[in-house]
Amino acid sequence: MxxxxxxxxxxxxxxxxxxxxxxxxxxxxxxxxxxxxxxxxxxxxxxxxxxxxxxxxxxxxxxxxxxxxxxxxxxxxxxxxxxxxxxxxxxxxxxxxxxxxxxxxxxxxxxxxxxxxxxxxxxxxxxxxxxxxxxxxxxxxxxxxxxxxxxxxxxxxxxxxxxxxxxxxxxxxxxxxxRSRSFGVALTSCTTPAAGKPMFDLPETDVELGIGIHGEPGRARVPMRPARELAVLAMEAIHADLPLRDDLLVMVNGMGGTPLMELYVVYAEVAAFARGKGARVTRSLVGNYVTSLDMQGFSVSVCRLDERLTRLWDAAxxxxxxxxxx
Amino acid sequence: MxxxxxxxxxxxxxxxxxxxxxxxxxxxxxxxxxxxxxxxxxxxxxxxxxxxxxxxxxxxxxxxxxxxxxxxxxxxxxxxxxxxxxxxxxxxxxxxxxxxxxxxxxxxxxxxxxxxxxxxxxxxxxxxxxxxxxxxxxxxxxxxxxxxxxxxxxxxxxxxxxxxxxxxxxxxxxxxxxRSRSFGVALTSCTTPAAGKPMFDLPETDVELGIGIHGEPGRARVPMRPARELAVLAMEAIHADLPLRDDLLVMVNGMGGTPLMELYVVYAEVAAFARGKGARVTRSLVGNYVTSLDMQGFSVSVCRLDERLTRLWDAAxxxxxxxxxx
Missing domain, CATH: 3.40.50.10440 (Dihydroxyacetone kinase; domain 1)
Known part of the structure; x- marks a missing residue:
């Protein structure tokens, strides 16, 4: 480490x-x-x-x-x-x-x-x-x-x-x-300074779906796949819980070790998914905001906005x- | 990868x-x-x-x-x-x-x-x-x-x-x-999507001093050491080239895979070094801004400000x- x-x-x-x-x-x-x-x-x-x-x-x-x-x-x-x-x-x-x-x-x-x-x-x-x-x-x-x-x-x-x-x-x-839901995907574990080694083992071939921000286990461990498919898995989990419709605030968040370029790749897929459900992403955020040390991966958070929430989001x-x- | x-x-x-x-x-x-x-x-x-x-x-x-x-x-x-x-x-x-x-x-x-x-x-x-x-x-x-x-x-x-x-x-x-100088330190290599493997080998025990933003070799490969010492090495290289004095704009920049928390640890040392030389850090930036894919590490950039440059930096x-x- x-x-x-x-x-x-x-x-x-x-x-x-x-x-x-x-x-x-x-x-x-x-x-x-x-x-x-x-x-x-x-x-x-x-x-x-x-x-x-x-x-x-x-x-x-x-x-x-x-x-x-x-x-x-x-x-x-x-x-x-x-x-x-x-x-x-x-x-x-x-x-x-x-x-x-x-x-x-x-x-x-x-x-x-x-x-x-x-x-x-x-x-x-x-x-x-x-x-x-x-x-x-x-x-x-x-x-x-x-x-x-x-x-x-x-x-x-x-x-x-x-x-x-x-x-x-x-x-x-x-x-x-x-009005908000999130879902995270880990490509790698995180390593705490005190432990000095990864919190969990994640083979080079796999990702953890539904990861927590402390490396807690998620729903399933599946083989690595293209960003598009990972984004769809995350969005389907969210949509199943809170149907996407009307105006959305969407954050594609990096887990700390994820380059911005990759987050934009994911964002394109997330926005396309939302459009496909007839929703409008009217506000968005792409970057490392709620992280898990050096973990690589992303999470998506969605909030169903209304006029008042939009105004408060836009406030200085x-x-x-x-x-x-x- | x-x-x-x-x-x-x-x-x-x-x-x-x-x-x-x-x-x-x-x-x-x-x-x-x-x-x-x-x-x-x-x-x-x-x-x-x-x-x-x-x-x-x-x-x-x-x-x-x-x-x-x-x-x-x-x-x-x-x-x-x-x-x-x-x-x-x-x-x-x-x-x-x-x-x-x-x-x-x-x-x-x-x-x-x-x-x-x-x-x-x-x-x-x-x-x-x-x-x-x-x-x-x-x-x-x-x-x-x-x-x-x-x-x-x-x-x-x-x-x-x-x-x-x-x-x-x-x-x-x-x-x-x-009026500006920079110096970078790599903890890990970066991996391009096309190559699919690290651009260079950097043992778990070492860091590369003076790394380029495409993984180009720097000045020396040395054993890993505390953030304080790495920050001092970077700042000494800068100070030897352009003496730090008066008002400074300082950026502690992550190479793409570096958590923000670690960049703040480095920033504290960088600011202390500048103070030690009698300079004032009047403007600063801490984050991942000029990155190298998923590389872990940091760079420091320093600009010697005057009144006009400060005003232009502050402009909207x-x-x-x-x-x-x-």
Missing amino acids: KKLINTAESVVEDALNGMAAAHPSLRVRDRVVYRAEGPRPGKVGVVSGGGSGHEPLHAGFVGYGMLDAACPGEIFTSPVPDQIVEATQAVDGGAGVLHIVKNYTGDVLNFEMAAELVEDVEVASVLVDDDVAVQDSLYTAGRRGTGATLFVEKIAGALAEEDAPLAEVAAVAREVDE VETPALRWGR | KKLINTAESVVEDALNGMAAAHPSLRVRDRVVYRAEGPRPGKVGVVSGGGSGHEPLHAGFVGYGMLDAACPGEIFTSPVPDQIVEATQAVDGGAGVLHIVKNYTGDVLNFEMAAELVEDVEVASVLVDDDVAVQDSLYTAGRRGTGATLFVEKIAGALAEEDAPLAEVAAVAREVDE VETPALRWGR
């Missing part, structure tokens, strides 16, 4: 130092990444977090129009309640705080505990569980939270920026989760990893 | 179709990527191009404030003169066209030939040769053009957007090249891969 790290123990800390140095718009304190400008009175604070190794999720989405704070845990490990408590109290502008939680047992428990420990802050919580691949999984009861987390954070963040009340921000976050955002039109 | 492609022969075409589908702001015609809105009368057209496999370079930088057109060749292969002629004629708004050419023999020849073939368009050309690693190389006489190409395209594109005349746009492009840009503040 070769990785650009100093030590396996310091990798999260070192990467956060790099983020802080690269982005004056961020402030990093006690393992929480904040907007440097601090909370705005009257605005709902939006907080997310989870294990590290999925960058730019979540810290790369801290900024105007999206998150107020992100709580990174160790690699593939939930943040601790203390981090979440501190983040929640720090970003409260008096209108309460929304927790956006990916559905993994550790994350769910620690965010719940933090919500109980927080003093004098109204907290609402939304669970993201968009991955249609499997019902339960290694670290999850129910469906896993994956790519749609980005959709939830962007759209809830946009509504919070408009000074909507906590209940409304939480409701739109839930609505986005309900200014974060390290997502920015447009302030 | 597992790649998200349909066939090795169609990968460039398929990826361009994906780009066109994902970005309504782009138009793809005859292997040239244009701004959909077409040329603006009185504005210098800015055209670049080169082999594919370096995405998002160049097509991902087509848009407001940067390129008017990009000419992608086959993987690691120069675009043909016909593409460049067509792009040049199509983007001319009457004020002439700047060619931004990375210093590789094939690119230089084909852009020169195209400049001669173009009719009724004034063409200026600037060569990017920022890589300090080696003097001559596999495909290059003189230094190779790598990461600083992004700086040249951004800053020349910004000045062109202000309707500066061709001579001025060409002059600022040359100035950025002269709206492309698939780089966007801020229109």
Whole structure:
């Protein structure tokens, strides 16, 4: 294993130092990444977090129009309640705080505990569980939270920026989760710095359909095939669960080690599939956004938009990893 | 080799179709990527191009404030003169066209030939040769053009957007090249779809210092070491060639297969090195921008800014891969 790290123990800390140095718009304190400008009175604070190794999720989405704070845990490990408590109290502008939680047992428990420990802050919580691949999984009861987390954070963040009340921000976050589905495909395993070897064996001839973002097993292991067929398998799994129609937001996401060129090859097939079902992809995103360390592969996330969600998606955002039109 | 492609022969075409589908702001015609809105009368057209496999370079930088057109060749292969002629004629708004050419023999020849073939368009050309690693190389006489190409395209594109005349746009492009240096480090080889196996052998214990973006050999092969030491080696090579001082624009760039988290680890070390030399990193970029297919590794590019270059760097840009503040 070769990785650009100093030590396996310091990798999260070192990467956060790099983020802080690269982005004056961020402030990093006690393992929480904040907007440097601090909370705005009257605005709902939006907080997310989870294990590290999925960058730019979540810290790369801290900024105007999206998150107020992100709580990174160790690699593939939930943040601790203390981090979440501190983040929640720090970003409260008096209108309460929304927790956006990916559905993994550790994350769910620690965010719940933090919500109980927080003093004098109204907290609402939304669970993201968009991955249609499997019902339960290694670290999850129910469906896993994956790519749609980005959709939830962007759209809830946009509504919070408009000074909507906590209940409304939480409701739109839930609505986005309900309207979103994801499916991932791994070409290779990922390797954590601590383990130093691949998390699972995947022969050179095979791919894993329905992979989780921590290398959790998916639905099936099948022989490698052209991008077109892999895209169709992913889209069929999504379409079977939530019929594609009307306006869609589609993300073709790389798992961390996937070149952009290949993601565009997949996107062409995904868009063609959606058209074939009579749906319109009106918004899209292609790139490495919700990753799994150095894993090669992709995931597709789809959200069924309406006019309001489209408007909130289009609203200005200014974060390290997502920015447009302030 | 597992790649998200349909066939090795169609990968460039398929990826361009994906780009066109994902970005309504782009138009793809005859292997040239244009701004959909077409040329603006009185504005210098800015055209670049080169082999594919370096995405998002160049097509991902087509848009407001940067390129008017990009000419992608086959993987690691120069675009043909016909593409460049067509792009040049199509983007001319009457004020002439700047060619931004990375210093590789094939690119230089084909852009020169195209400049001669173009009719009724004034063409200026600037060569990017920022890589300090080696003097001559596999495909290059003189230094190779790598990461600083992004700086040249951004800053020349910004000045062109202000309707500066061709001579001025060409002059600022040359100035950025002269003020910029780069150095790359490979942890792994890249694999072209056509070859289907790594371009070179790099043992699990070693890294290649001064790697080119097509896997060309660098200065030395040394045992793998912590990110801090690799960053220092890269920065020392740059500093020895162009002393770091005053305001710097720094890019820590991934080679395509490198997770963002690791790039931030490297960035922290790069920024610390610059501070140690008494320089200030006033602008930065961390991500996969000038890549080499699936290669793992990084490059650092540094440009010595002044007030005018800072202003042009900050100017609004709206492309698939780089966007801020229109």
